[in-house]
Amino acid sequence: MRIILPFILTLFLFSCKQNTSEKSQKAYVHPSVKTKIVDKAGVVCANPYAAEAGNSILLKGGNAIDAAITTQFALAVTFPLGGNIGGGGFMVIRLNDGQTDALDYREMAPSSATKDMYLDAQGNFLDSLSRYGGFASGVPGSVAGMVEAHAKYGSLPFVDLVAPAIKLAQEGYPITQLEANRLNKSKRIIQAFNRAPVAFVKEHPWQAGDTLRQPDLAATLTLIAQNGRDGFYKGKIAQAIVDEMKATNGIISLQDLADYKAIWRKPVQGYYRDYQVISMPPPSSGGVTLMQLLETVENFNLDTMKMHSVDAMHLMVEAERRVYADRATHLGDSDFYPVPMEGLLDSSYIHARMPTIPARATPSQEVKAGHPKEKEHEQTTHFSVVDPFGNAVATTTTINSLYGSKVVVKGGGFFMNNEMDDFSAKPGVPNQFGLIGNEANAIAPGKRMLSSMTPTIIAKDGKWLMVLGSPGGSTIITSVFQTVVNVTEFGKSGSEAVAAGRFHHQWRPDTIFIEKNVFNNSVLDALRSKGHVIVERSNIGAVDAIFRTPKGKIELVADPRWDDGVAGE
Ligand code: GLY
Numbered sequence: 001m002r003i004i005l006p007f008i009l010t011l012f013l014f015s016c017k018q019n020t021s022e023k024s025q026k027a028y029v030h031p032s033v034k035t036k037i038v039d040k041a042g043v044v045c046a047n048p049y050a051a052e053a054g055n056s057i058l059l060k061g062g063n064a065i066d067a068a069i070t071t072q073f074a075l076a077v078t079f080p081l082g083g084n085i086g087g088g089g090f091m092v093i094r095l096n097d098g099q100t101d102a103l104d105y106r107e108m109a110p111s112s113a114t115k116d117m118y119l120d121a122q123g124n125f126l127d128s129l130s131r132y133g134g135f136a137s138g139v140p141g142s143v144a145g146m147v148e149a150h151a152k153y154g155s156l157p158f159v160d161l162v163a164p165a166i167k168l169a170q171e172g173y174p175i176t177q178l179e180a181n182r183l184n185k186s187k188r189i190i191q192a193f194n195r196a197p198v199a200f201v202k203e204h205p206w207q208a209g210d211t212l213r214q215p216d217l218a219a220t221l222t223l224i225a226q227n228g229r230d231g232f233y234k235g236k237i238a239q240a241i242v243d244e245m246k247a248t249n250g251i252i253s254l255q256d257l258a259d260y261k262a263i264w265r266k267p268v269q270g271y272y273r274d275y276q277v278i279s280m281p282p283p284s285s286g287g288v289t290l291m292q293l294l295e296t297v298e299n300f301n302l303d304t305m306k307m308h309s310v311d312a313m314h315l316m317v318e319a320e321r322r323v324y325a326d327r328a329t330h331l332g333d334s335d336f337y338p339v340p341m342e343g344l345l346d347s348s349y350i351h352a353r354m355p356t357i358p359a360r361a362t363p364s365q366e367v368k369a370g371h372p373k374e375k376e377h378e379q380t381t382h383f384s385v386v387d388p389f390g391n392a393v394a395t396t397t398t399i400n401s402l403y404g405s406k407v408v409v410k411g412g413g414f415f416m417n418n419e420m421d422d423f424s425a426k427p428g429v430p431n432q433f434g435l436i437g438n439e440a441n442a443i444a445p446g447k448r449m450l451s452s453m454t455p456t457i458i459a460k461d462g463k464w465l466m467v468l469g470s471p472g473g474s475t476i477i478t479s480v481f482q483t484v485v486n487v488t489e490f491g492k493s494g495s496e497a498v499a500a501g502r503f504h505h506q507w508r509p510d511t512i513f514i515e516k517n518v519f520n521n522s523v524l525d526a527l528r529s530k531g532h533v534i535v536e537r538s539n540i541g542a543v544d545a546i547f548r549t550p551k552g553k554i555e556l557v558a559d560p561r562w563d564d565g566v567a568g569e
Pocket of ligand 1: 400401419476
């Protein structure tokens with residue numbers, strides 16, 4: 001497998017070129033609703049059929065956790081590039097009485113993983129091995145996560161929560177132009193990593209409006225509905241995963257699957273001004289990094305600046321540069337590495353990292369991680385749910401890259417993740433998101449790879465105010481950060497905050513990435529004259545969020561950049 005990988009990748013790149021000209025001939029209008037003001041409850045996620053599925057559970061009297069479970073399974077069907085049962089994720093919960101909780105169902109390194117498993121004999125990082133094929137997969141956590149969430153907070157029978165996804169997989173759903181383009185572009189690489197025919201590949205190019213049916217996945221979901229975690233981590237599906245691993249150079253064993261556990265963790269919580277921030281702790285970097293960003297800018301009257309002005313962008317980028325330097329050094333799975341959580345979240349530490357706004361861009365090579373006190377030792381998808389009882393759930397789930405490792409479990413019908421690339425395979429060498437890491441995020445058996453996923457709930461005056469998150473690898477945290485401050489500092493409505501152009505800095509590379517054709521040229525020139533390097537890129541993030549409006553209504557907002565949709569009443 002190691003030898004044929006470069007050949008497969010060449011084929012893939014060639015096929016991308018060929019397929020870019022494949023355009024749909026059919027006029028197909030996707031039913032996605034982008035924003036909706038509702039009174040009671042709703043779901044916002046990457047696919048409108050999944051949003052409807054989640055909302056159907058709310059209409060039956062289910063709570064936000066029930067609806068989130070249904071949405072996770074429905075996205076595994078209708079958003080195969082990122083929604084999943086072959087990956088993992090995080091769920092942040094705020095109940096109507098103010099209680100909070102965080103569920104970690106992140107993938108885990110297999111028991112035979114080793115620190116240097118992606119290095120050759122000379123110590124070079126073989127990044128294709130951590131991104132493609134079975135060797136790139138961590139032990140999936142999504143099914144264990146959903147079963148665990150249901151056991152603790154569910155109110156409707158589990159079998160009812162999986163039913164809408166089974167129906168979508170059996171009967172199929174019409175795909176959009178964007179989905180058709182993505183499937184066509186990925187055809188060769190999916191074929192290269194799969195022995196059997198898979199639902200995602202067909203002879204002629206996909207077109208918008210074509211129905212995608214997934215009978216194998218329907219059968220897998222039925223086993224999960226009937227048997228809970230044993231339907232996936234034991235028996236037929238567990239054996240199919242292990243067989244697929246053997247066929248594609250993977251190392252996940254039956255024991256690894258049987259041993260996998262979703263873990264309840266204490267959310268990262270803190271105040272920024274009078275907003276209560278509730279977000280995900282390690283193994284995600286999201287909550288700590290978001291909290292550090294908000295606390296850094298809190299010191300500098302961001303609310304007196306204009307959104308996307310030179311002053312606001314300079315301040316936010318300088319905060320991001322410092323905070324991502326900390327992320328690279330200090331954050332990893334806290335069950336394996338003594339993450340200095342209290343030190344990193346200490347206000348005086350955060351403020352000391354940037355006591356004043358630097359007049360010019362600080363070169364990233366001059367910015368090092370800080371020394372917090374050790375008091376204690378792009379593709380992903382996000383969805384937000386609120387129910388009529390006042391409960392809120394923010395969930396981000398992933399198989400890492402587009403279609404994960406590209407490996408579909410034969411007979412199981414689902415893509416396996418390539419989450420192992422989120423570990424730091426070699427200190428200081430970037431992963432696919434350009435992120436670098438160190439010992440804190442080194443590979444170890446059973447360890448969970450560091451994530452940027454940032455499912456977040458902001459509360460104010462005893463009620464949830466915003467429920468949000470995003471996909472986008474390293475840009476997840478800055479997408480969430482900007483959406484929050486667009487509302488709290490710049491006075492934007494929820495839909496304006498989500499639609500606003502995004503920019504991103506992650507310390508290394510020393511570059512501000514900006515969305516194309518959004519920012520004012522005079523602002524960009526002024527930032528360059530302060531010493532910032534600016535690079536344009538395509539869309540950043542996909543924030544699917546729910547906001548409480550000043551009039552007490554509920555604003556469901558799907559990111560207009562993609563196919564995402566809302567459903568609610
Ligand atoms: N796989 C992207 C993340 O977890 O950050």
